[in-house]
Amino acid sequence: MEQQDFIGREAVADKRKQYFYPCTQHFYRDAPQLVRGSMQFVYDEKGKSYTDFFAGVSVVACGHCNPAITVRTIEQLQQLQHTTTIYLTQPSVDLAERLEEVMPGGLRRTFFVNSGSEANEGALLLARMYTGRKGFIALESGLHGRTNLTMSVTGLPMWRTDKYLDHDVEFIPRPYHPDLSLEEAASLSLESLERVLEEKGNTIAAMIVEPIQGNGGMIMPTRAYFRDVKALLERYGVLLIADEIQTGFGRTGKMFAMEHFDVVPDIISMAKALGNGIPVAAFATTDEIALALNRPSASTFGGNPVSAATALAVLDYIRDERLPERSVQLGERLKAGLKTLQARYPSLMVDVRGTGLMLGAELTGVDAEGAAALTDQVLETMKDRGYLIGKNGIGRNVLAFQPPMIITEEDIDGMLNVLNEVLAELDH
Structure with a gap:
């Protein structure tokens, strides 16, 4: 496509206003029209390159248009x-077999769908079918999807759009509080969980959690937290669903983030990085639990040949390039650099957290509104200087670093140098 064929950022923005729903927003005051991607770089309609430190919210983990994947x-x-599951094709069964090899514990049965919301919806349904119970437990500030049921277990107010959500959900405090240590916050969360189980345990089907809350601000609990959660849930016959939509497939240094806590969930959901930009998602469980989902069901596009072949190529690339190990090494470098900036600009950056290549840097201001405005200003300036960074958190004041796992040390150092310049200009 020749450069003159691009209609330009203003025209794209105008068409979005005309034809999209008003809920569809975009980053930046001066948003570029992205027209091409190559590994850790994307390019706008004017030919400018940007180093991508967000990867479409953890999606393009193996790099944009990675030739080793796109060729397959x-x-x-x-x-x-395309076919559906009513016909026999090989890519989907090969993918299910490969997933069994990389999933923890006895998780081996897979149901393929198209998106993370669908995967979590299916996981919640499976829990109800297996236990015969209706209720759920979820953590405050979690995000699990935009369907009715996944929105019902979502604890971030800005994503709870539907006024008629399912009421059979008990929210407990997440194992994080800015005024407490992680150990203290974990204890408060566990105490709340135990109270809910004592009162309503026989009505609860499952507890759904993100091992690391992404949109909630890159919140990672203590190592013991999920072990204690699992022990409590087992006492009451409640299943544990691990939402690994953002955390799965090597980003945190493990194939699945729950492995950091030495816990095997009863059900696991996955999407995003599995397709590296091609829609593919799934929820998986054990042989025993899978028996509960026995009434006729299908997914028209779930596990179709193209998405399955792509996911197989992704798994090959993750293995061959040792991306989980790479995430550990590069994540340590990035986190150390962010910690240095935090020490240098304590009036702007108050916390750095996360693990691997899933990191957050929380910014602050005179109030919550000021912190969010500062975050937007940093994102805008970093974009102007060639770096795309995400944002999340309850107050939308956490810089999110979730780059493709093929990012280099030079890319990280370059981004940190520019971020240092930007913060220095803002540090009055």
Whole structure:
């Protein structure tokens, strides 16, 4: 596509206003029109390059248009593009077999869908079918999807759009509080969980958690927290669902983030990085629990040949390039650099947290509104200087660093140098 064929950022923004719903927002006051991607870089309609430190919210973990992956997507697209599960095809069963090899514990049965919301919806349904119970427990400030049931277990107010959500959900404090140590916050959360289980345990099907809360601000609990959670849940016959939509497939230094806590969930949901930009998602469980989902069901596009072939290529690339190990090494470098900036600009940056290449840097201001405005200003200036960073957190004041796992040390150092310049200009 020739450069003159691009309609330009203003025209794209105008069309969005005309034809999209008003809920569809975008970052930046002067938002570029992104037209091309190559590994850790994206390019706008004017030819400017940007180093991507957000990866579409952990999606393009192996890099934009990675040739080792896209070649296999194209091959499958040209051979057999679509069937449903009512026909026998090989890519989906090969993918299910490969997932069994990388999932923890006895998780081995997989149901393929298209998105993280669908995966979590299916996981919640499976828990109800297996236990015969209706209720759920969820953590405050978690995000699990935009369907009715996944929105019901979402604890971030800004994402709870529907006024008629399911009331059979008990929220407990997450194991984090800015005024407490992680150990103290974990204790408060566990005490709340135990109270809920004592009162309503026989009505609860499952507890759904993100091992690391992404949109909630990159919140990672103490190592013992989920072990204690699992022990409490087992006492009452309540299942544990691990929402690994953002955390799965090597980003945190483990194939699945729950492995950091030495806990095997009863059900696991996955999406995002599994397809590296091609829609593919799934929820998986044990042989025993899978028996509960036995009434006729299907997913028209779930596990179609193209998405399955792509996911197989992704798993091969993650293995061959040792991306989880790479995330550990590069994440340590990035986190150390962010910690240095925190020490240098304590009036602007108050915390750095997360693990691997899933890190957050919390900014502060005179009030919550000021902190959010500062975050937007940093994102805008970093974009102007060639770096795309995300944002999340309850107050939308946490810089989110979730780059493709093929990012380099030079990319990290370059971004940190520019971020240092930006913070220095803002540090009055």
